Amino acid sequence: MIEIHDLTKRYGNQLALxxxxxxxxxxxxxxxxxxxxAGKSTTLKSLVSIINPTSGSIIIDGLxxxxxxxxxKEKISYVPDTPDIFLQLSAVEYWELLAAAYNQxxxxxxxxxQQLVAxxxxxxxxxxxxxxxxxxxxQKAILIGALLPDPDIWILDEPLQxxxxxxxxxxxxxxxxxxAKGRTVIFSTHNLDTAxxxxxxxxxxxxxxxxxxxxxxxxxxxxxxxxxxxxxxQMAGQAANGQLVDEIExxxxx
Amino acid sequence: xxxxxxxxxxxxxxxxxNPQATDRLRKKGATGKxxxxxxxxxxxxxVLIFLGIYGxxxxxxxxxxxxxxxxxxxxxxxLLGISQSISGIYNVFFAGNxxxxxxxxxxxxHEIFISKLLVVVLNTIPFTTPLMLIFALTAIRAHVFIVxxxxxxxxxxxxxxxxxxxxxxxxxxxxxxxxxxQQHQKVVMNLMLALNLILILxxxxxxxxxxxxxxxxxxxxxxxxxxxxxIFTVPTSTTSLLALGTLVGLSLVxxxxxxxxxxxxxxxxxxxxxxxxxxxxxxxxxxxxxxHGLKQMLNSYQLQVLKEPNLVFQLFSTSILMPIxxxxxxxxxxxxxxxxxxxxxxxxxxxxxGIFLAVITVxxxxxxxxxxxxxxxxxxxxxxxxxxxxxxxWQKFYWGYGLQTAIxxxxxxxxxxxxxxxxxxxxxxxxxxxxxxxxxxxxxxxxDYHLRSTNxxxxxxxxxxxxxNIGLVLGTMAGAIAGAIIIGIYSWLxxxxxxxxxxxxxxxxxxxxxxxxGLLWYYRQSFWRTLAQ
Ligand SMILES: Nc1ncnc2c1ncn2[C@@H]1O[C@H](COP(=O)(O)OP(=O)(O)O)[C@@H](O)[C@H]1O
Ligand SMILES: [Mg+2]
Numbered sequence: 129m130i131e132i133h134d135l136t137k138r139y140g141n142q143l144a145l146x147x148x149x150x151x152x153x154x155x156x157x158x159x160x161x162x163x164x165x166a167g168k169s170t171t172l173k174s175l176v177s178i179i180n181p182t183s184g185s186i187i188i189d190g191l192x193x194x195x196x197x198x199x200x201k202e203k204i205s206y207v208p209d210t211p212d213i214f215l216q217l218s219a220v221e222y223w224e225l226l227a228a229a230y231n232q233x234x235x236x237x238x239x240x241x242q243q244l245v246a247x248x249x250x251x252x253x254x255x256x257x258x259x260x261x262x263x264x265x266x267q268k269a270i271l272i273g274a275l276l277p278d279p280d281i282w283i284l285d286e287p288l289q290x291x292x293x294x295x296x297x298x299x300x301x302x303x304x305x306x307x308a309k310g311r312t313v314i315f316s317t318h319n320l321d322t323a324x325x326x327x328x329x330x331x332x333x334x335x336x337x338x339x340x341x342x343x344x345x346x347x348x349x350x351x352x353x354x355x356x357x358x359x360x361x362q363m364a365g366q367a368a369n370g371q372l373v374d375e376i377e378x379x380x381x382x
Numbered sequence: 383x384x385x386x387x388x389x390x391x392x393x394x395x396x397x398x399x400n401p402q403a404t405d406r407l408r409k410k411g412a413t414g415k416x417x418x419x420x421x422x423x424x425x426x427x428x429v430l431i432f433l434g435i436y437g438x439x440x441x442x443x444x445x446x447x448x449x450x451x452x453x454x455x456x457x458x459x460x461l462l463g464i465s466q467s468i469s470g471i472y473n474v475f476f477a478g479n480x481x482x483x484x485x486x487x488x489x490x491x492h493e494i495f496i497s498k499l500l501v502v503v504l505n506t507i508p509f510t511t512p513l514m515l516i517f518a519l520t521a522i523r524a525h526v527f528i529v530x531x532x533x534x535x536x537x538x539x540x541x542x543x544x545x546x547x548x549x550x551x552x553x554x555x556x557x558x559x560x561x562x563x564q565q566h567q568k569v570v571m572n573l574m575l576a577l578n579l580i581l582i583l584x585x586x587x588x589x590x591x592x593x594x595x596x597x598x599x600x601x602x603x604x605x606x607x608x609x610x611x612x613i614f615t616v617p618t619s620t621t622s623l624l625a626l627g628t629l630v631g632l633s634l635v636x637x638x639x640x641x642x643x644x645x646x647x648x649x650x651x652x653x654x655x656x657x658x659x660x661x662x663x664x665x666x667x668x669x670x671x672x673x674h675g676l677k678q679m680l681n682s683y684q685l686q687v688l689k690e691p692n693l694v695f696q697l698f699s700t701s702i703l704m705p706i707x708x709x710x711x712x713x714x715x716x717x718x719x720x721x722x723x724x725x726x727x728x729x730x731x732x733x734x735x736g737i738f739l740a741v742i743t744v745x746x747x748x749x750x751x752x753x754x755x756x757x758x759x760x761x762x763x764x765x766x767x768x769x770x771x772x773x774x775x776w777q778k779f780y781w782g783y784g785l786q787t788a789i790x791x792x793x794x795x796x797x798x799x800x801x802x803x804x805x806x807x808x809x810x811x812x813x814x815x816x817x818x819x820x821x822x823x824x825x826x827x828x829x830d831y832h833l834r835s836t837n838x839x840x841x842x843x844x845x846x847x848x849x850x851n852i853g854l855v856l857g858t859m860a861g862a863i864a865g866a867i868i869i870g871i872y873s874w875l876x877x878x879x880x881x882x883x884x885x886x887x888x889x890x891x892x893x894x895x896x897x898x899x900g901l902l903w904y905y906r907q908s909f910w911r912t913l914a915q
Contacts, residue, residue, distance in 0.1 A: 176486035201488035213483040216397050216404060220413065228390030229487040255413050257405065283486075 129153055130175070130281070130312065135184035137170050137336075144170045146336045147184070152314060152329070154280075157307045159327035160316040163364060166333040168316035169209050172285050175314070176206040188281075202230065205274040209285040209316075211266035215259035219250060219269040222258065223276055230277035237276050244272045248295055264290040271299065282306060284315040288322060300326060320356050334364045387489055391497035396421045398480070398501075428508045431855055436512040445516060446524035449611045450601035455516055456611075457604055460546065461585045463510040467550040468578045470502040475554075491648045503547060510546075514539045517614050524615040534617060538610065541629040548636040555644045680774060684781050687756050722802040727883035730890050731872050732807045736794060736814020737821075737894070738865030742858050743790045744822035747845040750782030751826035755834045755844050762836060772913035775831070783823045790815045821898060824905045831909070 130152040137145040145167040152158045160168040173179045175186060177197055186193040188200045205226075214222050227237045245251050248268045258266055267290045274282065282303070288296045303313045303326060317323055323330060324344055332340040340347065340363060344356070351359045396418060397404045407420050445452045475481070475498055484494055514535050521531035557574060603611075609625030616622060744750065754761060754775070765771055794815045798808040833847045845854075875886050 178482055178485045198488060198490060201486060204486065206486040208483070208486075213480070214394070217394060218408070218413070221394070221397070224414075225390050225394055226487070228387050229489055231384065231386065231488075233386065255408070257408065 129187075129189060130314075131187040132171075132175075133185045133187070135171065135174060135186065136182045137167075137174065137179065138182045143336050145174075145181070148333075148336075148338050149184075150331055150338065150341050152312060154312050155307055155310045156328040157303055157313045157315070157326050158329045158331070159323045160314070160331050160333060161318065161320070161323050161360065161364075162316075162333035163318065165335070166364070167336040168333060169285055170336075171333070172206075172209075172283055172314065172316060176204055176283055177201060203279050204281045204283055205230075205277055205279050207270055207274045207282075207284040207287050209289075211263065211270040211290075213270070215266075216257055218257050219254045219261075219272070222269060223273050226273040226276055230279065232277055240278065241272070241276055244275055247298055248272060264292060264295075267291055268295060275302065281312045281314065284313070286316055286318075288317065288319070320360055324356050332360065332364055339363055384490070384493065388493050388497060391489065391493060392500060393418045395474075395497050395501040396504075425504055425507075429511050432508040433511050433515060435855070435859065437515055440512060440515055440519065443519075444523050445520040446615050448601075449608060449615075450603045452516065452520060452611045453604035453607040454601040456513060456607050457585070459510050459513045459516075460542065461581070463506055463513075463543065463546045464550060465578055465581065466506045466509045467502055467547055468554060468574070470505045471499075471550055471554045472574070474498045474501050474505075492645055495645055495648050499547065499551070503543070506543070506547070510539075510543060513542065520611070521614040521617075526614065526617055530617060531614070534613060538613060538626070538629065541633055544633055545629070545636060548633070548640045551640055551644050552636065555648075559643075677773075677777075680769070680777055684778055687760075688753075688781060688785070720802055721807070722804065724804060724807060725880075726806060727876050727880055727887070728807055728873075729810045730887035731869065731876055732803070732810040733814035733817075734872060734890065734894075735865075735869055736811045736816075737818035738861065738869065739794055739797070739811075740790055740815050740818025740822050741861040741865060743793060744786060744819055744826055745854055745858060746826065746829070746847065747854065748786060748826065749789075750779070750786045750823040751830050752844045753778055753782040753827070754830045755836070755838065757836075758838070759836050761834065772910060775827075775913065776910075779823070779827050782827060783820060786823055787816050787819045790819050817898070821901050824901070828905060828909045 132148055132150050132152075135145055135148040136143070148167075148171060160171060162168050170179065174181045175188075175193075177193065177200070180194075188196075188203060191199055193200050214225070217225070223237075223241060224234055227234060227241075245254065248271065250265070250268055250272060253261065253265065254269075258269055261269065267287075271287065274284070284303075287299060291299065300322075303315070307313050307328070315326075327344050330340065330342065330344050330347065331338060347359060348354075348356065351362075403421060403424050404417065407417055412420055440455070443451055445455075481494070517535040517538060518531060521534060522528065526534070554574065557570060560570070562570060609621050609628075612619055613622040613625050746752075757764070757778075764774060791812050794811050795808075797803075798811055803811065835844060835847065838844055872886075872890065876883050879886065
């Protein structure tokens with residue numbers, strides 16, 4: 129169980145996240161949805177101790193995160209919003225580092241590693257430095273690293289970004305299976321189809337404010353006959369954009 | 383402490399410290415443990431090479447009879463150690479910005495700290511190992527029993543090294559606690575790096591000043607370091623025991639302070655610093671200028687890239703350090719330090735000195751040799767835009783060259799002032815620097831183009847491209863030796879054949895023109911023209 133209380137983050141004068149409060153129960157896939165700059169990554173980075181919130185608190189399984197960093201980190205694995213980290217390491221070295229971080233020896237995770245490598249088809253270049261990888265390969269390498277130690281909570285910041293359809297499909301299946309085991313998956317996306325497919329619970333952020341928190345089906349039920357896209361754009365979108373588009377490209381020629 | 387985690391962290395940091403060596407070894411098929419081992423061997427090599435270079439000159443002194451010389455060199459290497467650790471700590475903890483990647487992982491504070499500090503140690507050791515040589519040589523010449531001599535050497539060296547490291551950690555991390563720092567992080571960081579530079583320059587001047595006595599063989603003794611001399615000449619004296627005790631005591635106190643003030647809040651502090659350093663404050667809006675055409679806009683972009691001041695200071699400090707290490711012993715050697723009486727016959731000699739000064743100053747760690755890579759991904763993107771790449775690169779080159787010349791000219795000015803060089807000869811020296819820097823900058827600029835790296839995270843990764851540290855040291859040494867020989871011969875000719883001075887200068891001038899012309903033609907044909915089409 130993760131509880132977020134009045135989480136606020138300021139960068140200088142800018143309010144990136146304002147008084148966010150919500151709860152995430154285990155056994156769920158919880159999605160954060162929102163425009164670019166809405167505060168999704170800020171929320172996730174607060175959960176994984178990358179940034180210190182300006183105020184507010186986070187409780188993970190009854191432990192206050194600010195007081196119990198180590199214990200909380202051991203419960204969480206994280207995929208950052210850009211996979212450009214540890215580029216000097218090979219994927220194998222990165223995975224070994226990750227296993228060691230979660231106190232698992234290379235032997236402990238060997239079988240799982242082989243399975244993940246086979247699933248994401250990463251065998252061929254695993255000994256080469258990640259600097260030489262394409263964006264998608266880096267994403268896969270970082271994903272394998274996060275899934276390898278298999279802690280309770282997965283926190284994935286736009287994890288499908290750059291993945292090929294096969295890998296995206298497989299990852300979504302893994303996320304569902306993880307939640308089905310009674311564990312927690314938290315991810316962010318701005319893809320509505322993905323959100324609709326995966327999320328048990330959904331939080332929609334707009335400019336640092338929480339504008340919706342509930343299940344996808346509830347949301348659809350409140351707005352009958354409308355697609356999630358229409359509903360989302362009504363809630364989070366900018367009203368004037370339809371007219372602007374017309375002005376920019378003009379009326380279609382016949 | 384969890385050994386498995388620490389080992390994993392160290393293996394990672396070793397690779398981050400030596401990306402080039404890592405790549406090279408990888409291509410030869412080294413992976414995992416083998417790779418780690420080979421990287422460790424690389425480090426031993428660095429130590430040996432530094433020892434070899436200094437060893438040759440240090441062995442000649444009988445330090446046991448020259449307490450001034452002893453304290454001078456000890457102070458010199460301590461200064462180098464301090465400067466090296468400060469920039470190392472800055473690099474590894476702050477500039478690298480890789481900490482964010484560790485933060486979500488369940489490592490403990492002290493594990494991250496120790497693994498990073500060990501890397502700083504590895505970076506500092508080569509610069510300070512000559513201390514061990516001095517200690518051991520002194521003790522052996524003073525007829526201290528050899529086993530005790532070696533034991534003392536190791537103990538005192540370890541104490542001094544850990545003192546330097548803890549002092550620097552406290553300094554750097556103490557800085558991050560100041561209110562002032564939290565408000566103006568970038569400015570304070572840069573001030574720190576600038577101070578670091580001033581510290582070493584000022585320190586060297588101070589050392590030089592204290593020893594400027596031509597009638598005496600020895601330097602003036604630096605009193606605070608004299609007890610260390612005693613440790614190695616008369617180890618059983620009261621002063622020696624007191625000195626040893628003081629070193630141990632100081633280390634303990636600093637260790638406690640480090641634990642209390644650095645370790646306890648490390649992650650909180652670093653998170654604060656790293657996230658703030660990585661971003662520009664949201665409320666600072668760039669002044670928006672009216673558009674003045676592409677050239678001006680690109681110029682202002684070039685300046686923006688250079689304004690990433692952490693990098694610039696890093697680059698400056700490395701480009702100044704090397705020549706200082708090489709030039710200062712020469713300046714201090716006494717006989718060579720007063721040129722106020724030289725005639726204009728020596729114009730050519732000083733022009734040549736300027737050229738060689740540029741040769742040893744401009745290297746792979748200097749600004750102009752990294753300036754294209756500072757663009758990171760932007761450069762590839764700019765190539766895709768309808769902008770002339772060669773024009774863009776020329777512009778970039780002139781920025782790098784201009785700054786590079788300014789730095790080297792400052793070093794030249796220092797040399798001119800210290801040696802009391804007449805005005806016209808000083809001018810010739812600076813012209814030589816300007817011209818030499820131009821030729822060298824072209825070479826290293828083109829090298830940066832060919833080796834350019836767009837995804838580095840830490841400047842040291844750029845410095846280590848190509849032949850790496852060893853290549854850098856050997857190259858600079860080769861330049862220095864060639865320079866010494868050529869300038870030696872040239873000076874001897876001018877000094878002994880003053881009647882023919884004009885003719886000799888003319889011949890040298892012709893040679894310089896031919897070589898320069900050849901180089902410029904080569905750079906043009908092999909690089910600039912291939913861009914232009
Ligand atoms: N390091 C930073 N410095 C200043 N502002 C930041 C920083 N990181 C994020 N922001 C700002 O905070 C807001 C939320 O960003 P983020 O959480 O990354 O959004 P997203 O929902 O796209 O992940 C944005 O307006 C962004 O500009
Ligand atoms: Mg984001």
